[in-house]
Amino acid sequence: MPFALNERWFKPGRLNELMEYEGFTGKQIAEKILGYTTNAVQPEIVLPEFAE
Secondary structure (H helix, E strand, C coil): CCCCCCCCCCCCCCHHHHHHHHCCCHHHHHHHHHCCCCCCCCCCCCCCCCCC
16 A cells, blocks of 8 residues: 655645644554554654754
8 A cells, every 4th residue: 555645735844743744653654554543642753952
């Protein structure tokens, strides 16, 4: 089963927000493969803030 981004403009945001919006978190991918929604909670991915 192929996974791809839809042909549309991206919603602006941070990478982890974009991945969730587009359905590319681990939980969302697992649900696509399994074919049903799970009760699992997607762990929060914390990205370090870069100092300027």
